[in-house]
Amino acid sequence: MSRPDRAPRSVVLAFLLSALGAAGFAASYVLDLGNEALGGCLGAAFAFLALGLARWSSLIEGHEPDYVEERAVGPTPKPQYDAFRRALTEQPVPRSGVLWGALGTAVAAIGGAALFPLRSLLPSMGTDPDDVLMRTPWQAGTRLVTEEGEPIRPDDLEVGGAVTAFPEGLDPREHVDTTTMLIRVDPAVLRLPAGRQDWVVAGVVAYSKLCTHAGCPVGLYTDSSRELMCPCHHSVFDVTDGARPVEGPAPHPLPQLPLGSDESGYLVARGDFSGPVGPGWGNH
């Protein structure tokens, strides 16, 4: 096999440049030259390695014919296959249905029993998810507080302002379903559904912050159109109209929290949300 003399030199050069790149990576690491230098050097080392190998192979290829290999795969020849069948059935296996049925029962029972420990993935016994999803810990008289835990007066918000609120005394991260969006609007623009007129204090309305579509926090409040939007799938809710969905895939309104104020003028809940919060579920 004749090898042109110039070509291998370029392969060697590529490999040496690759080694240089690797050395550059080591130097970048020691000198702490940053992510770009590290990635650039190591990437270059691999790139030159790829180049060298590709060139090397192309030199060899030039001398290679198209190789041909016969394809031997296919069904086993009949005599051998029959021998296999015989080996399988040589020892008489009882045909009794009862025996096979009993074996099947045992295997199925073991498989079924193995499913029981899966229940331990949800440690609190007696938790029915459907009950948990139905309710939130909001109760009549619970104060609304900010994420920092400070109680809220209606006047803390400017008209057009919004804040996220939680029930006093509960860890917001443990009770995500309580997350509430407080928005203050001009009371004159409110068109709430019947029976909710007294759920408002000085123009402050409270809705669940969890989108009724996929549960993302509906955190984007647009003051000019008085709408809440979910950034995940772009559902839009009309704050003045009981958080009715006006756009996007959300199928129903955000549940509303009835508001009142206590003797110190702080906002309190007057009960739980008007419905289950967050996305619908299959057993609802």
Added chain:
Amino acid sequence: MRERPSPSRTRARLLCAAAVLAAAAVLALTAARSTGTASVAAPAADAAGAADQATGREVFLRDCAWCHGTDGSGTHNGPSLTDVGAEAADFYLRTGRMPLDSPDQDVRRGPPAYDDATISALVSYVGSLDNGPGIPALAAGDAVSGRTLFLENCAACHSASGTGAIVSGGQPAPDLWHTQKRQVAEAMRVGPGPMPPFSEKQLDQQDVDDIVAYVHQLGSSQDVGGAGLDQYGPIIEGAVALFVLLPCLLVVIRLLGRRAPERSKGEEQQ
């Protein structure tokens, strides 16, 4: 045996081409998004006392009175300015949101329409109309506390990285990388356009300073890890992966794997 072109030379050449293509595509992707945001470069001068209110009034009567009224008390085209104070005037003028060419135009950020002195004069004039809030005095804030407050109050619309996003109706929540510190502070109180205003009770002056300090370092050169792809998240990252990274490797395998011979009509019908 088939004829094979000398593959090594073409391979090297095409690999280089692939690398250039990759770099160009990334630049184009990043640049395409950046053009949407006009940079706001207005040196924050102390406008409080020095400016000439008379000049300001002159410009006001010429450019603003159409909508806001000759005495700033508003018309059916525009709101009253008698209680917004110098703070709002400074914000709207320095971010180029005002003046509008016509009252039904969208209020959007852009390059300021006036030079610094004219803005100061106008701000001073609007500030003199009433006792509204003045231009906020900024103090050094704590970016650590600012980070938490920013994520709680601002990230939903402006994006956690500050790259900007949209709110309902497709209105932009602009990026915060090209905004001066003072305008960031003013926006929280003013609540321009779709943005809700934040009261002193919600965010006190210290909170505002902290948020400003955090916003100031967002998207900055202190960041690590290479070109930021606008920190827009999975959409642009995915586009780079599918339209740059993967095609580069397709070029590589196109060069490494030799092509099957051309098929002829006769064989096809076999």
Added chain:
Amino acid sequence: MAGILLSLLPRPRPMRKLDERLGVAGTGRSVLAKIFPDHWSFMMGEIALYSFVFLVASGIYLALFFEPSSAMTVYDGHYRPMQGQEVSAAYASSIRLSWDVRGGLLLRQAHHWAAHLFIGSIVLHLCRIFLTGSFRRPRELNWTIGVTMLILAIFNAFAGYSLPDDLLSGTGLRIFSAITQSIPVVGSWLSFLIFDGEFPGREIIQRLYLLHVLVVPAVLAILISAHLAILIRQKHTHFPGPGRRDSNVVGSRMWPSYALRSLSLLAAVCAAVLLAGGLLQINPVWAWGDFDPATITAPSVADWYILWIEGALRLFPPVEFRVFGLEVPNQFWPGVVLPALVFGTLYLWPWLDRRWTGDRAPHHLTGSPRESPLRVALASAMLTFMAVLLVAGSEELIVQWTGWTVAAIRDVLRVLVFVLPIAAGLVGWWVAESLRLSDVGHAVELGRHELVAGLRRRREA
């Protein structure tokens, strides 16, 4: 010079020692002589294989520093805005990995880019197999293994993306829990078992970590071995050409030329993901912030291999109804039914294709895509459908570019998601049919005459 190159080849002596103990020279010889068909499209699967190799190698390094725990801890590293902040151990260790472990960010970013490449190349590989009919008898089993690996790759990428416990990935898990609980009858229980109670629970990071670093990679490794073993047993398919028959395979030998080329591809994959990891930021979790279930960032979207489901969730109309008194939530259709249909069809395709074409014969000589206009049409329609869903998942970017409203874009996309795939399918059929009936070698060479001929043929049929 040639001497240096030769000296790099393995010396015979260790081989002899190995053979004395195992007697493997015979097998070794046939392995070295294995034939690889020379067509570039056969290397798409190799990109996936080498991405997997890189993912495992870089993942081991990352696992040395990552703490899979939602327990709160104080971050005290170099990233200033978080100094002294109490965040979850998972998030803190992700930030440390990015800002404080030298070289950690490179590997983290390269790992993420490699995941994109892994799934992307699997999809391309799948398209080639589909279009050339290489899934036909006797390769149905390897097709189903391949589809399983695609699903596992997507799942594992989602799990890995969720581990850092940042604001973006936490929102992704939130949507995942909403989709899980939408399954009729068992949904709420399933979601509670996965998340250890109501979202977000306390265990999900640990559970996903176990799946991400051990279970799924192990299953993938086993399936890759099976995939390759079946490939070696059945041998590659190859394109028609002089001397190429169903009963043989023509190409390059494994050793040395193909092995060198394949190793070159391994190095190229490493080079691509390392250069990307060094020069292009990906998933800057410090900028997203730590996960707080009450807050959110925008845009809140997933990586492209999940983004099509997000796009479908956005486009699906706001309907909800009850069956036998049980609610069928809105997110059930785009979140559960659509992926089930997509992957179910993929699984069943070899048998559906058989029913459609009546072709039950074994094939080793693969067709050119044009030979089956039906497959070209279906692939074009499917890819277009996915593309529209990806555009729907990127709505916010289009709004920012064009200034149109979200509602307008959504209305247009709700139409396009049906119209475009049908149009693409018809065009695909037409082009394939025209190519099939003509002499031209490539779609770009199609002239008016050939296209008219293709159209006429279709009318007759």
